Amino acid sequence: MEGIFRHTLVCHLTSLLLLLQLPTRGSADEFLVIGPTDPVVAVLDGNTTLPCFLSLAMSAENMELRWFRSKFSEAVFIYQNQQEQKEGQMLQYLGWASLVRDFLTQGQAAVRIDKVWASDDGLYTCFFRKGRFYEEATLEVKVVGVGSGPQVLMEGQQEDGVRVACSASRWFPKPQVQWRDRSGEKLLTSTEAHHAQDADGLFRLEASLVVRDSSVGNVTCSILNPILGQEKVKAIFIPESFFPHASPWKPGFAVSLMVLVVLIFGAGYFLKKEYSTKVQALKARGKTGEGPVWVRTELELRAKADSRSRASGCSL
Numbered sequence: 001m002e003g004i005f006r007h008t009l010v011c012h013l014t015s016l017l018l019l020l021q022l023p024t025r026g027s028a029d030e031f032l033v034i035g036p037t038d039p040v041v042a043v044l045d046g047n048t049t050l051p052c053f054l055s056l057a058m059s060a061e062n063m064e065l066r067w068f069r070s071k072f073s074e075a076v077f078i079y080q081n082q083q084e085q086k087e088g089q090m091l092q093y094l095g096w097a098s099l100v101r102d103f104l105t106q107g108q109a110a111v112r113i114d115k116v117w118a119s120d121d122g123l124y125t126c127f128f129r130k131g132r133f134y135e136e137a138t139l140e141v142k143v144v145g146v147g148s149g150p151q152v153l154m155e156g157q158q159e160d161g162v163r164v165a166c167s168a169s170r171w172f173p174k175p176q177v178q179w180r181d182r183s184g185e186k187l188l189t190s191t192e193a194h195h196a197q198d199a200d201g202l203f204r205l206e207a208s209l210v211v212r213d214s215s216v217g218n219v220t221c222s223i224l225n226p227i228l229g230q231e232k233v234k235a236i237f238i239p240e241s242f243f244p245h246a247s248p249w250k251p252g253f254a255v256s257l258m259v260l261v262v263l264i265f266g267a268g269y270f271l272k273k274e275y276s277t278k279v280q281a282l283k284a285r286g287k288t289g290e291g292p293v294w295v296r297t298e299l300e301l302r303a304k305a306d307s308r309s310r311a312s313g314c315s316l
Helices: 002-020 249-287 293-315
Strands: 040-043 048-054 064-068 075-080 097-100 108-113 122-130 133-144 151-158 161-171 176-181 191-197 203-211 218-224 231-237
Touching: 040 048, 048 122, 048 133, 075 097, 075 108, 108 122, 151 231, 161 218, 161 231, 176 203, 203 218
Parallel strands: 040 133
Antiparallel strands: 048 108, 064 075, 064 122, 097 108, 122 133, 151 161, 161 203, 176 218, 191 203, 218 231
């Protein structure tokens, strides 16, 4: 693996040196520092190198070299007085970063980082100084990690379909998820996806899909690393019998219920109307002296009682 990295580093730096080699700017101590134009892809838990080189064919053995993150004080590696300087180096790189010296006399230098973490993703600056003159260049590291294969399961029936869940962990950067049917066509309807980072900065994905087509058969969940283009897939078969089916008597029952409700409201309306008509007729008859027998009897009894009261008052 180290031989592959070294060979790649030599080829990359040599080609850039031929394209970008510049003349001196008036002094033998002046130079430019050049870094890779493309991002350095670093595989999670693997090793990577951060290369930089001088624009002139001059040795960097007696120079001060420094690789740092966003601040000069955030040193990834320091080389000074022809040896490594641990003082001032960030703790997370102490013992994990080392200098590749193979082409130092040719003005080419690189820092090797062992066991790449997700936190190593981002921008770096390489700094070269000779005497009072210094130059620097910026390079980008893209950490990539392909995590666990997706786990797919059926969560149960939902509305008029079946909910299927897919989960995967330890991916970097944030992975993409895609659902496909057995013919490879994308399934886009009723999908959800949630990402969360663990203590190591790696992503866990939880996605779900509601499948409403009972004839779909196999459903595939695909997890993709957007930088590498590498994916892991898992398929699940959904039996047609697992989908919710409407009972044949339900439509007829619904129609019958609606008819019954209409009849009840209609009957109530007509009964109320008939009752109101009868009440009005009874009131009209009472005013003309006509009416039911119990009404006339009650009136006669009241009249007799009044007559007796008046007669008793006169005899006294």
